[in-house]
Amino acid sequence: MLNRRDFLKAGAGIALAAALPARAAAAAGHIVIIGGGVGGATAAKYLKLYNPALRVTVIETNRTYIRPYGSSEVLTGHVGMNDLNVSYDTLKSKYGVGFVFDTVVGFDPAKKQVRTAGRQTIAYDKLVVSPGISLQYQAIPGYSAAVAETRAPSGWIPGSQTALLTKQLQAMRPGGTFVIVAPPNPYRCPPGPYERAALVTEWMRKHNPSGKVLILDPKDSFVTDATMQLGWHRLYGYNIPNDYLSDMPAGVKNSGKPSPIEWVRAMDGGAPQSLDARTLTVMTKQGAVKADVLNVIPPMKAGKLAFDMGLTDASGFCPVDRRSFESSVHRDVFVIGDASIADAMPKSGFSANNQAKVTARAIVAQMAGRAPGEPVWENTCYALAGSDYGLYVADVFRLKDGKITRLPGERYLPLDASMAKIRLAAAYQQAWLKTFTEDCFA
Amino acid sequence: MGTLMKSLVFACAALAATLPSAHAAEPSGEAMAATCAGCHGTQGRLGTVEFVPLAGLSEDEFVRAMRDFKSGKRPSTLMSVVANGFTESEIRSMARYFAGVKPSPAQ
Known part of the structure; x- marks a missing residue:
């Protein structure tokens, strides 16, 4: 395992012959995304939706994504382990997202390059890092x-x-x-x-x-x-x-x-x-x-990669400009999802998905020489108290004085909600698992 | 400044405090619509299951639904929370966006 200094050195010691040319490939630029979870996948898809001319490459260790949301249903046999598997095929075939199945082991922010365990050097115009959490066992x-x-x-x-x-x-x-x-x-x-x-x-x-x-x-x-x-x-x-x-x-x-x-x-x-x-x-x-x-x-912090890349602060998470989620440490690097510091937004898949879209819009604007537009985010966490007993927390978030702020008002299922509403919330939870996965990965 | 003017200014300030970003820059219709996609499909083009597909919905229908969610006239689980997060003008701009999206063939 490399420590942080080795990690940065590994990025700097890049053999240029192996470097993939970023700007030559497409005039619109090359966006590299590290991490194919909810944040990374959504960013890849929406970057291509917002500007199909962009070249988008996801670097991800695993060939199949295992979704964490809804995974407690494996314990009770409601779904099997295989039901958690999500394929990257549609992102490739329908949206033209490129995938490199490899692990990032080096980062050179000055040269705007990352290096993988498989000895590939990949140059970027903008880099999106979506490393998730690390469990502090x-x-x-x-x-x-x-x-x-x-x-x-x-x-x-x-x-x-x-x-x-x-x-x-x-x-x-x-x-x-x-x-x-x-x-x-x-x-x-x-x-x-x-x-x-x-x-x-x-x-x-x-x-x-x-x-x-x-x-x-x-x-x-x-x-x-x-x-x-x-x-x-x-x-x-x-x-x-x-x-x-x-x-x-x-x-x-x-x-x-x-x-x-x-x-x-x-x-x-x-x-x-x-x-x-x-x-x-x-x-x-x-x-x-x-x-x-x-x-x-156990307690959680930003994914290990965020530490290796030097993107974290003393809190163990990554400070960002909330309008775009561009890192406060390195320019042209964006950190989204659980690893980022997002104030009132919870660390949830829904949050990562919404942050990815805001970041995709900001990157497209930056590449076109425009300032990013006004952001807005939502989060909904559905949860079950039983198979037919659903509940939720829902919020709309706005940027206020540089911080992400939740709008005041009701956010939970009311305590006096009818059983019909409670059953409906459970049905929506199950439906959401499908529609949400589609919005991120298909 | 007259009393009437003062109370008007005060009323406006109070209103601004209760309405979400009434005076701030508005996100684009497309940006706001993206927040709906986790349930209602990418660009509102949902081809399956329980949630309402929003692509191709008439502007009037979208605006009416959001107003009724806000007022509670239309019962919902969490759509009242979501509708309350947007101003009237933002809802209209989301409505324009969705009305202009071609529905999914499966819709």
Whole structure:
């Protein structure tokens, strides 16, 4: 593994003979995108839509994308691992996006070139970096990438850990406890850990009725917390904490009986301090918690590539000009998606998709010598409290005094929403998985 | 400055504070339409499933739908939240954009 200095040197030591000529290829210019996730794919597609004359190349390590959104549905068998696979074929055939399946190992911002592990040197006029997140396994004493691959999976970037967690859930002893360690802010997919808890609880009612889900949380609240807890209450007899109870619709009353799902907040001693992978025990302020299946969603920072390229600041994420998402560190380099600092926007696929479009427009404008237009972004996170119980958070964002600001007003499913609306939100969540994937990749 | 003028100025300031970017530069119709695409299809050209395809929708129909989402006259899950994020003039410019897009053959 190269450290950051080696990484930059590797970029500078480029053999020019191998360099692909950027400007000669197309007068309109060559836009290189590193990362073929939601942000990178959407940027590639919309750059070609907005200016078909641009040459667009995506550099991506994997030949098939595994979508993280909706991937908790693998745990409950609602979909299989293969259903998460997304092909790059349409971006190639329909939009003429070029793909280089390789890994970037060097970056020379002065020469505007990147170098790959396969010894290709690729020159750019504009570079879009969409590296996603890196999971900070080592932030929790006792946890590590090796532990995540073998004993206590995170399953937050879908792949082998998702498959392992699914197997562990299915093999869990009757009456066992499935512990989810939730991450601190900011992290990818804010309602995600709690939706996973809900889907696992629903699954256990059928397959392991005396089993239990316990969420240990370093936070005291989360996005969609009131609507999600109301869903847990209605579906699984969850006891709503007193400070949330006062806002609930009339007639919502805790039974006081033990519930198969429990959320232990930081204020109640739920913050994880360390873990013992051998015994699957999590140490909290409240004491030791023994798990039968342990799902640890660790703290997150920008994807490793962002660090290697020197694009991050002390926060571990990438500062950008919010109008265009051009890096505050390097000109002609744009950072989008979870790795970027985007103020009020959550780290979600929907955000990355909307940022990609704003960036695509800004790049097309810059290449034409125009100033970027006024940006606007949206985010919608649908989440499930059960297969037929949907909820959401939705926002429109504007640029205000150089920062991305959420417009005030209602953002959640109302607590007094009808069951018809709740079922509709669940149907929309499932529909969105398809339409959203199409907007990014097809 | 007369009292009437003062209260008018105040009323305008209050209005500006409640309306999204009433006085700021407006994004283009195409830029705003791109925020709809995650559900309603790229350029509103959705060929499948639950959401309404927006490509080729008449301007009047689009504007009416967004107004009714805003006022609550038309029930919705989250479309009231989205509609409230845009001014009347922005909604008209989105409507012009979608009216000019050829619908998907599957629509």
